[in-house]
Amino acid sequence: MLQLVPNLKRLGTETAFEVLARAAELERQGKSIINLGIGQPDFKTPQHIVEAAIKALRDGHHGYTPAQGILPLREAVAKDLKRRHGVEVDPDTIVIWPGGKPTMFFSILMFGQPGAEILYPDPGFPIYRSMIVYTGAKPVPIALKEENGFAFTADQVLSQITPKTSLIILNSPNNPCGGAVPVEEVKRLVAGLEKHPNVAVLSDEIYSQMLYGNNKHESFLRYPEIRDRLILLDGWSKTYAMTGWRLGFSVWPKALVEPVVRLAVNCHSCVNAPTQYAGIAALEGPQDEVGRMVAAFDERRRVIVPLLNQLPGFTCLDPGGAFYVFPNVTGTGMDAKELQNKMLEKAGVATVAGTSFGVYGEGYIRFSYANSVDNIREAIKRIAALLRD
Secondary structure, three states: OOOOOHHHHHOOOOHHHHHHHHHHHHHHOOOOOEEOOOOOOOOOOOHHHHHHHHHHHHOOOOOOOOOOOOHHHHHHHHHHHHHHHOOOOOHHHEEEEOOOHHHHHHHHHHHOOOOOEEEEEEOOOHHHHHHHHHHOOEEEEEEOOHHHOOOOOHHHHHHOOOOOEEEEEEEOOOOOOOOOOOHHHHHHHHHHHOOOOOOEEEEEOOOOOOEOOOOOOOOHHHOHHHHHHEEEEEEOOOOOOOHHHOOEEEEOOHHHHHHHHHHHHHHOOOOOHHHHHHHHHHHHOOOHHHHHHHHHHHHHHHHHHHHHHHOOOOEOOOOOEOOEEOOEOHHHOOOHHHHHHHHHHOOOEEOEEHHHHOHHHOOEEEEEOOOOHHHHHHHHHHHHHHHHO
C-alpha cells in the first residue's frame, strides 16, 4: 500500500464546494435547487474584459509569462491601488496569482512551522486554518462575535499575540459573516502592532469594494509603519465576477518578493497570458458594471435580512459588506450541520453550516445572496415551509 506523508492528512477542505457538488447531484435527480451556498457573483464577466482576453489570444499571447506577472498588469494594479486607497505601490512588490488562495497558501507556508502560532479569524475562510495546521504551526482563532457585528477588535487581536506569533490573518469585509471592521479599529491595531515588530500581517481584502450603508474600507496598505511586514491579498474574482478566470494579486514587503516568486516558479510557473490581459482591461476600463453589481447585492441584502428575521428560530444581523449573511439559528433547536442538510435535502435550498468556517460558527448558517431577488424570496418561502412542518 502506498504511504502518503502524514501532513497531507492535516489538510482540510472548503465545504461550500461539497455542498455545491451535492446540490448538483440533487439537480441531476430532478430536484429543484436554489443555491445560496456558493460564494460567487451570479453575473457574467463584463464584456469588455472578455473581449480583451479574446484579443490577447488572437494577438498571439500564447506563451509563458514572468512568474511575477506581466509588468503592464502589475502597473495597472498599482494605479488601481492608488485610485482606491490613495497609496503609492511599487509594481515590483506586486505578484499576480491564479486566484486568491495562492497568497494564503504561500504566506502561511512562509511563516508556519512547528512552534509558531498564527492568528486567524473564526468563523473565517476555512483555508486559513487548513494551511496553518498543514504547516505544523498552532492555529489561534480570533473569535468573531455576533455582538460585535462579526468584526475583530484591536484589543482582541493584540491580546492574543505571544512571543510565538509569526503571522496574523485578517479579513474585512469578511467571509462568511459579512462583518466590516471600523476604520478606528484598524488604526488602533496598527498602533498596537508597533510593539510586535516581528509579527507579519496577511490582510485579505478581496471584498473591499463591497460595502454597504456607512461602512468604509480602511486598507492596511495605508499605514507605512507596517508595510515592511504586510501582505495584502486582493483580486478580480468577486469585484469583476471573474471567479472562474483564476486571477488574483498580492502586495508584498520588498524582502519577501524574491522568495515568494521562487515559490511561484516551483508551483505553477506563471499565470496564463490572456487572463492577465483581461485583468488589465478590468482595472483600466469602465467601472460601471462594478457599481451595478454592488448595487444589486445591496438590494438583495435589504431583501434577505428582514425575510430571515421572520423565520422562526432565526435572527440575522445586517452585514456591513461582502455578499453573505450569517443568521443565528439556535432558536430552531437544530445544530448548524443538521439544519444545512435539511434545508438542502428537504427544501431544495443550498446553504453552508457555520461550523464549516470554524468552531465559533456553531449555531449559524451562511447564506450567500449572490442570487436573484426572486430566488431569494422563493428560498426563504421554502425554508419557512420546512420549519412549519
